[in-house]
Amino acid sequence: EDQVTQSPEALRLQEGESSSLNCSYTVSGLRGLFWYRQDPGKGPEFLFTLYSAGEEKEKERLKATLTKKESFLHITAPKPEDSATYLCAVQAHSGGYQKVTFGTGTKLQVIP
Amino acid sequence: ETGVTQTPRHLVMGMTNKKSLKCEQHLGHNAMYWYKQSAKKPLELMFVYSLEERVENNSVPSRFSPECPNSSHLFLHLHTLQPEDSALYLCASSQVVSETQYFGPGTRLLVL
Numbered sequence: 001e002d003q004v005t006q007s008p009e010a011l012r013l014q015e016g017e018s019s020s021l022n023c024s025y026t027v028s029g030l031r032g033l034f035w036y037r038q039d040p041g042k043g044p045e046f047l048f049t050l051y052s053a054g055e056e057k058e059k060e061r062l063k064a065t066l067t068k069k070e071s072f073l074h075i076t077a078p079k080p081e082d083s084a085t086y087l088c089a090v091q092a093h094s095g096g097y098q099k100v101t102f103g104t105g106t107k108l109q110v111i112p
Numbered sequence: 113e114t115g116v117t118q119t120p121r122h123l124v125m126g127m128t129n130k131k132s133l134k135c136e137q138h139l140g141h142n143a144m145y146w147y148k149q150s151a152k153k154p155l156e157l158m159f160v161y162s163l164e165e166r167v168e169n170n171s172v173p174s175r176f177s178p179e180c181p182n183s184s185h186l187f188l189h190l191h192t193l194q195p196e197d198s199a200l201y202l203c204a205s206s207q208v209v210s211e212t213q214y215f216g217p218g219t220r221l222l223v224l
Binding site for chain 2: 004031032034036041042043044045046049087089097099100101102103104105
């Protein structure tokens with residue numbers, strides 16, 4: 001069974017204090033890994049898709065990386081507006097089509 | 113309208129009521145999804161439609177009934193729900209099944 005584990009469950013940072021969120025996964029036949037940002041009471045907002053180990057993508061203060069077992073979302077010099085829950089999901093083959101499995105997320109709070 | 117829209121945004125219903133959730137995507141995608149999001153749990157995939165044909169039903173109780181009349185619209189018909197069905201219901205769409213998904217804002221459902 002595909003599994004996605006995100007850590008830490010919650011993270012509190014001072015503004016400007018860089019850190020990383022972790023997403024470890026156990027899937028057979030990984031086709032892609034997704035990062036989403038979700039604000040309270042809203043739907044997840046797409047950030048990145050990574051397809052192969054060694055791949056990196058950046059967007060403003062966020063940088064996502066991928067290895068064969070995990071992905072990191074690095075946040076450089078975060079601002080209060082980066083506060084949100086960050087979700088990781090993996091896409092893998094399952095029963096003839098591709099299935100997406102989500103983690104429970106990391107709730108990030110950035111304090112001014 | 114742009115992206116994925118959902119109506120209503122909030123819904124309170126009794127256990128004997130019948131209601132419907134509506135989702136519309138303006139992205140020209142061919143696949144649509146219903147997810148349930150409960151506190152402290154990962155997103156639970158409920159239904160997947162590809163070109164208006166249901167391709168996945170993850171053992172969802174029959175009190176939830178999906179309908180996809182065309183590739184832009186998706187409905188979730190609700191009847192005789194239970195209090196444990198209270199959650200955020202999210203609709204998503206993607207170009208093809210299980211590629212990068214784009215989410216709507218969700219419907220916050222409370223079953224009394």
